[in-house]
Amino acid sequence: MGVVKAGAKVRTRVRPTARPADLREACVQAAREVIAERGVEGLSMRDVARRLGISHQAPYRHFESRDHLLAEIMRRCFADFASYLDARPRSADDREDLAAMGEAYLAYAAAKPLEYRLMFGTPWPAPAHHAGLVADAVHAFDILRNNLRRQHGDAPGMQARADLDSMFIWSALHGMASITRSQAMDCLQLAPGVGAAFKDYLMRKIGAALEVPVDPGAPPRRKAGRR
Template sequence: MDRRAAPVDEPPRRAYHHGDLRAALREAAERVLVERGAAEVSLREVARAVGVSHAAPYRHYASREALLADIAAGGFDRLRAVFAALPEPADPAARFVAMARAYVDFAVAQPAIYRLMLGPEVRKADHPVLAEAGHRVLGTLRQALVALGVPAPATNEAMAAWGFAHGLAQLLVDGRLEVDPEVDTAPDPQRLVERSARLFIAGLQAGGAAGNTA
């Protein structure tokens, strides 16, 4: 009887068995983005992380920029879902303030995704999926402003509201919200966002663009 030890099977090579390659590639790329920044994302590295050939990602993404655009579009969809999950207060002003807070919280919690969504790395005009995702978020903001009494489509007001929220978010994400220590104490970010949102509403009212909602 041959008592030689039976050969030990080598562990199988990692292979790709997921049913949705596009989603797997996007998730792998997002990990690289969060850990090392947008400049480090490449189709070759993402393919290696997922366990497919270097050519496989091109079935779903024509370029590295297309992959980044898909990640950015997903960020806008997440932001819209955050807005949708907010409670529906009877007071439209309270909802607007809550949206401003949620926007800034999202940026601070996911700075790499936020920078990609609104930074120069990807042009929305070149990627319809990204442009449409951004427009959906803008549509949610338009609705909140119309509820405040701003006549539809509230384009200028929506852009102005996005501008003030983005400015605060960017300052917080970059750690640049600085004050003069001889004059001020460090502001509480949540209170600062709420105060800014209510000043914006007051400006709408003073300009006659909104109803008497406090």
């Protein structure tokens, strides 16, 4: 407390690295770098401040808490993710487009595993439920859902069918992305070639499941040969 007084004044002037103009933006960027390098649990407010050469409390002028910063980053990840899906090679045929979407989904998960985990593998911080985060997340899901709705038409009940198919596809894709990311397959001593063939096999199984008509209302009978 009783330190040199004038020293502080000088220090603000002889600051080694220029203080970023838009500090809020700089915080987000620095935090995203940390997350991309070391994952969510490696993110610390003080570390962000340190990287920017500012005091450990400065970020709190722009984000109420660590969770608020995290929520903002998640929001941007969802936006990135959605535009990644939007950038897929387009096709007029809805089925081919769906396949391209699946490829893009898995490619994103493979390319940015830590961001993927942040969005889909981390429990959402409480402040996340309010902001535009939900909107951005839903928008990503809607890219998938809209395709299925086009394929199913809008006859009564078909909206629910499209949603169910969307959830099924999402489950399979997310399951694979999540399992692959965890490297669990390394432990399972799978038969040779399985690791390499997994993605295509899964995509084709999804396609096959979509071909077969399945009545959502019917009782959960097993050995469903035909219907």
